[in-house]
Amino acid sequence: AKSKSLMMATTTSTDNTGLLDYLIPHFEKETGISLKWTATGTGKALKLGQNCDVDVLLVHAPPAEKKYIKNGYGKDRRQVMYNDFVIIGPENDPAVIKGKNISDALNAIKSKQAVFMSRGDDSGTHKKENLLWKNAGIQLPDKEKWYVQTGQGMLATINVAQERNGHTMTDRGTYIKYQSQQGGNAPLKVLVEGDSILLNQYSVLTLDPKNCPNAKYGLALKFSDWMASQNAQNLIKDFRLLGKRLFTPNAK
Amino acid sequence: MDFIVAGFIKAIELLISGDSSTWTAVWATIKVSTGSMLLSIGTGLPCGFLLGYFDFKGKKHLRTILDTMLALPTVFIGLAVYAFISHQGPLGEMGLLFTLTGIAIGQTILAFPIVAAITASTIESIDHDLKLTLITLGAGKRHIIATCLWEVRYGILAGAVTAYGRVLTEVGISMMVGGNIKYHTRTITTAIALETNKGLFANGIALGLVLIMIAFIVNLSLSFLRKQ
Amino acid sequence: MDFIVAGFIKAIELLISGDSSTWTAVWATIKVSTGSMLLSIGTGLPCGFLLGYFDFKGKKHLRTILDTMLALPTVFIGLAVYAFISHQGPLGEMGLLFTLTGIAIGQTILAFPIVAAITASTIESIDHDLKLTLITLGAGKRHIIATCLWEVRYGILAGAVTAYGRVLTEVGISMMVGGNIKYHTRTITTAIALETNKGLFANGIALGLVLIMIAFIVNLSLSFLRKQ
Amino acid sequence: MTKKNPAYHLKDIQHYYGNTKVLDINDLKIVKGSITGLIGPNGSGKSTLLKLLAFARKPTRGHIFYKGRLELPFSPTVRSKVTLLTQKPYLLKRTIFENIAYGLKIRKDKKHLEGRVKKVLSTVGLDYQKFAHRKWHELSGGEAQRVAMAARLILKPEVLLLDEPIASVDTESAELIRKASLKARDNWGATLVIASHDLQWLYSISDKQLSIFKGNIFSTGMENIITGPFVKTDKKTLIKKLDDGQIITLKTPAPKTCTAIIRKKNISIDLEKQPGNSSLNQLSGHIVSMLLEKQTEYIMATISIHDLSLILRLSPDQISCLDLYPGKKVVLTFSSNNVEWI
Amino acid sequence: MTKKNPAYHLKDIQHYYGNTKVLDINDLKIVKGSITGLIGPNGSGKSTLLKLLAFARKPTRGHIFYKGRLELPFSPTVRSKVTLLTQKPYLLKRTIFENIAYGLKIRKDKKHLEGRVKKVLSTVGLDYQKFAHRKWHELSGGEAQRVAMAARLILKPEVLLLDEPIASVDTESAELIRKASLKARDNWGATLVIASHDLQWLYSISDKQLSIFKGNIFSTGMENIITGPFVKTDKKTLIKKLDDGQIITLKTPAPKTCTAIIRKKNISIDLEKQPGNSSLNQLSGHIVSMLLEKQTEYIMATISIHDLSLILRLSPDQISCLDLYPGKKVVLTFSSNNVEWI
Ligand SMILES: Nc1ncnc2c1ncn2[C@@H]1O[C@H](COP(=O)(O)OP(=O)(O)OP(=O)(O)O)[C@@H](O)[C@H]1O
Ligand SMILES: Nc1ncnc2c1ncn2[C@@H]1O[C@H](COP(=O)(O)OP(=O)(O)OP(=O)(O)O)[C@@H](O)[C@H]1O
Ligand SMILES: [Mg+2]
Ligand SMILES: [Mg+2]
Secondary structure (H helix, E strand, O other), rough: OOOEEEEEEEEEHHHHOOOHHHHHHHHHHHHHEEEEEEEEOOHHHHHHHHHOOOOOEOOHHHHHHHHHHHOOOOOEEEEEEEEEEEEEEEEEOOOOOOOOHHHHHHHHHHHHHOOOOEEOOOOOOHHHHHHHHOOHHHHOOOOOOEEOOOOHHHHHHHHHHHHHOOOEEEHHHHHHHHHHOOOOOEEEEEEEOOOOOHHHEEEEEEEEEOOOOOHHHHHHHHHHHHHHHHHHHHHHOOEOOOOEEEOEOOOO | HHHHHHHHHHHHHHHHHHHHHHHHHHHHHHHHHHHHHHHHHHHHHHHHHHHOOOOOOOOOHHHHHHHHHHOOHHHHHHHHHHHHHHOOOOHHHOOOOOOOHHHHHHHHHHHHHHHHHHHHHHHHHOOHHHHHHHOOOOOOOHHHHHHHHOOOHHHHHHHHHHHHHHHHOOOOHHHHHOOOOOOOOHHHHHHHHHHHOOOOOOHHHHHHHHHHHHHHHHHHHHHHEEEE | OOHHHHHHHHHHHHOOOOOHHHHHHHHHHHHHHHHHHHHHHHHHHHHHHHHOOOOOOOHHHHHHHHHHHHHHHOHHHHHHHHHHHHHOOOHHOOOOOHHHHHHHHHHHHHHHHHHHHHHHHHHHOHHHHHHHHHHOOOOHHHHHHHHHHOOOHHHHHHHHHHHHHHHOOOOOHHHHHOOOOOOOOOOOOHHHHHHHOOOOHHHHHHHHHHOOOOOOOHHHHHHHHOOO | OOEEEEEEEEEEEEEEEEOOEEEEEEEEOOOOOEEHHHHHHHOOHHHHHHHHHOOOOOOOOOEEEEEEEEOOOOHHHHHHHHHEOOOOOOOOOEHHHHHHHHHHOOOOOOOOOHHHHHHHHHHHHOOHHOOOOOOOOOOOOOHHHHHHHHHHOOOOOOOOEEEOOOOOOOOOHHHHHHHHHHHHHHHOOOOOEEEEOOOOHHHHHOOEEEEEOOOEEEEEOEEEEEEOOEEEEEEEEEEOOOOOOEEEEEOOOOOOOOEEOOOOOHOOOEEOOOOOOOEEEEEEEEEEEEEEEEOOOOEEEEEEEEEEEEEEEOOOOHHHHOOOOHHHHHHHHEEOOOOEOO | OOOOOOEEEEEEEEEOOEEEEEEEEEEEOOOOOEEEEEEOOOOOOOOHHHHHHHHOOOOOOOEEEEEEOOOOOHHHHHHOOOEEEOOOOOOOOEHHHHHHHHHHHHHHEEEEEOHHHHHHHOOOOOOOHHHHHOEOOOHHHHHHHHHHHHHHHHOOOOOEEEEEEOOOOOHHHHHHHHHHHHHHHHHOEEEEEOOOOOOOHHHHOOOOEEEEEEEEOOOOOOOEEEEEEEEEEOOOOOEEEOOOOOOEEEEEOOOOOOOOEEEEHHOOEEEEOOOOOOOOEEEEEEEEEEEEEEOOOEEEEEEEEEEEEEEEEEOOOHHHHHHHOOOOOOEEEEOOOOOEEE
């Protein structure tokens, strides 16, 4: 039984949305492999893999993942699903960004000094946000008064944004969750969405056996394969919260 | 505000409905805190006794170090323990990472200075005449330790209860060393952290109440040990 | 293992280089822990005294409740305080959310039972003859309180130091009430949690060492109060 | 009006620990400026009575009037005027100086503190230079007791209650404490109540002796107490057999009680047995000690009759006449009717 | 060999608290099965000496031989054989029964515990029924002291060291403790050392008295001590003036020391002053007390000369002859050469 168990490190979003609680029993039933997971920030998840304390990773930070593989820690990066990021803010849209493209919107926020919450935690989301500022040609506003770094999870950051009447960037899954908690009448609305750069790609990584000879590489591959399987992809497609789909499967 | 009320209702629901994830977390919490308390009392009492009973050079410095250990952040302890028991650490072989045993080790490091420091200061307050009396009654070293500790049992109980509160409520070690793995190493506190992270504040409150209830039951049974 | 060594080096670097985010976190920690210690000693000492000195009905039950309060999880306290001071809460007007003052309030709730419980058990251990002596020397109520507390000062110091360690190392309240906002309410412990989550374990260790250094300096200066 | 009132007036006082009655005093007055000696065996209630007089404890029943006013513990009227030297002197964890100055400091009376401490230390025979700056635990037993005494004396209280002030004190210091007590009465009119097992010392200092036994007060001073077990011979007679064969016969009206009091004035002393009637007890024994009662020149003699110790108060003439000295064999005679029961 | 050895042999013992020397004993032997009385003013070092004899403290310098063997604190040889009743009896926070049984329990000697506790309680005059199940703090001062005594007696130790065992104990109990001590010696050959300020009691129990003054031991029993200040009149003479005008003259070979010892054997008693030479001190005073020294029939008389108390040991004949009794005026005579200095 011991050899048939797998340890995974993943990001909080997959766990907090309940996706794993929904998906994993199917995996266990179909393959007979039991899977345990620990949900942490992307950075820590990668670190746990680097230290060989887990067998497989499910993360969403493509540039960091690629670097990770290049450093010889990971292997077999397999894209399995995505959702997208949105910019949310007060309904009255104080910075007037509604409908703008992402770079314009960020520039508007900066010039209006509208409050913007950053997770500031090196998570996949945070890394994406940093990239967006860079693409918009803005130097990271680390010490600006209007740029608030919470260093917390997505939902906590949204809550801070609500308390402060500010903006933030969030993945759509968490936003839907937030909406549901506000009884469908959330004070913060989606203001910017749809840009292709806002895509949030999730991938499964196995660990390079050269770095971690003891990690269960074979089982990890099986998990990776299963996630990409038609069955799993369908399950992901069917996973809904408040009637809304959270993740879009895109395994090749 | 309303999530606090909701939390109360939810707490009762969770316990009555026999929600399996709640109950496994309850058991994990009880197991791990019992283990770490036994370990920390087993090590902290004798150390505290030595530090409080004897006068020796450097005693004050030792006390300062012990007091400083009271301020070891749990995440720090978690990281340090992780460093040792991670697969690449020196004790990686033992497979303690992501286990309750691993958490208990970390929590022992957390509770030890509390037990030792409060024992030491309680023993220090012992009447000099007690020591003399014990010696003159022919008590050997072991009896002196046992009797002194028993004489100040209320003070030591206070130290143990404080340490228990600390162990019961810590998150950092459980999270780092245990990994908050559902049905395995998820304790009530890591569950609270998770629920809170999810924004399910009422669940967090509910689990908090469950934890407080455990503490209450433990303290209620200890209260029979108290001075009547 | 190597990240621990790296952490030591990093700790020195952080402090020497005057890294602004570290230093603001240091100041936030010092401010908020000082505030909450003053508040909790101010409330906990008298309550502990009353509970330890007098015999009254229901005293044992009060002690049990107090001991249970030792096991209030920080996230729970954080949530409760949040419920009151969030914009929708009854004290929302005061704008305490995401401020150091808010954190200090929560930490006071955390430290109060430690100070009170240890004071009570220390006062309880007071020789009955001391009380009689003070009365016969004509001491009024205020003098009795002050003198009794002074007689057991080492025990109370131990309680205060324990509470200080608790306050200094808690994360849940600071995170929930303070929001871990960089340059504002980020304390050392929330910073450690953040760095650890990022996988920057060496940074976590470094910040932990900074915290321990603060505790060491405080305890070193307190050690002059100790028995010579 | 207050002039006429006694310092203390105790009315219908009863005190219990749990269900055990340890004090039962109908009516007791203590005159202002008097020195009252409190005599009684262990556990008779001396310390309890002193705690009541110090208003450190509330009697279970009854009232205590201080200078004519009903007072209760913590009454501001008495708090700073009445002080008690407890039986087990407790020193605060400070220097000797701070211990002695404590009472004055809480009274905010800090003038000439050093001089006053120096003076009161010399009153109890301790050298300021040598002792003032020692820590509380760096004292011998008798020194600690004297420091505690000094801490009371410095307050110049209206009432000074002393619970075994010379229990572990040497002869010389006992004399110093005697003098200090007398000075307290003479210089500032203090009222003193002193419990002690050292009768010689107590007689040398007190105007009046109260004897206390099982919580009952006898205001005639030290009396002889004969405790049971007794054997009932007939309805109205109890006898106590001593191990050496001598027999004490006592008439009893109250069969339940079991402690007899024979007042010293009812006992006479002789060198040999007289042919007497059967209602007279005649017991032989020897004198153990003879102590001077300072104020009166009378002599308190302790006579040992096998296990029993009896006390007599003798005049110098009686002693000269019978040539009495410690070791001398004597015969004590008292009527079996002259007995009181409690 | 052990038979010949004394119970204790102290050699070149010095003990310091900090920099203060409190004991200085060249050579002292305590015979097995003897009862030694320890007399001395407060702070003279009695308790310190007893703690050394109990091996509860290590002397700063010197060696203590127990039955011929050099022993140190915590030596397993002596731990269970020597016991000390401390001056301030401390009771454990348990019932009286548990307090008394404690020593036996740690010796794993649990046979007939209840019966033995009952017996030892009655030895110190306490009723088992009434006291055994009380808590430690529910006792009067004297009762507590007796419980502590019982806790030592029950151990039947080879050596029983008693530090002021009757300090707050009533007369009757003092007698019980005396008897219990004698029984310990007679029944199981215990060696006893007893410190007390109650000389009458101590003389009635001890075979030998050691007098201790400022840490120095005098093995002739209680001697008279005259402390300074003295006034120097010429190179070889010091005088002390009493407040009533009388003058004591003392020859001095050692000018630095300042405490004089006049041995009681060198003092004679008279009713009136004799025309004498100038090197004789003649002091008038009166007798304060006369106590029987039980074993010898001699009488210890205390004579008060103004502030000074001197002790004489008199035979019954002397007393009869001079018709001495407490209160009688007498004259004491001693040569100014018969003085020792420490
Ligand atoms: N806290 C207590 N609880 C129960 N009984 C007590 C308590 N304190 C004293 N007693 C009992 O009350 C009685 C009176 O005690 P008290 O201390 O007044 O006696 P005492 O005359 O001072 O005796 P001693 O000469 O020994 O000091 C004793 O029989 C004692 O056993
Ligand atoms: N812990 C201590 N530190 C310093 N000096 C001390 C200490 N204990 C006792 N002394 C001093 O040592 C001397 C001897 O003390 P010890 O207790 O032996 O006297 P004692 O003869 O028993 O007196 P007492 O009759 O008052 O009990 C005293 O002068 C005392 O002040
Ligand atoms: Mg008493
Ligand atoms: Mg002593």
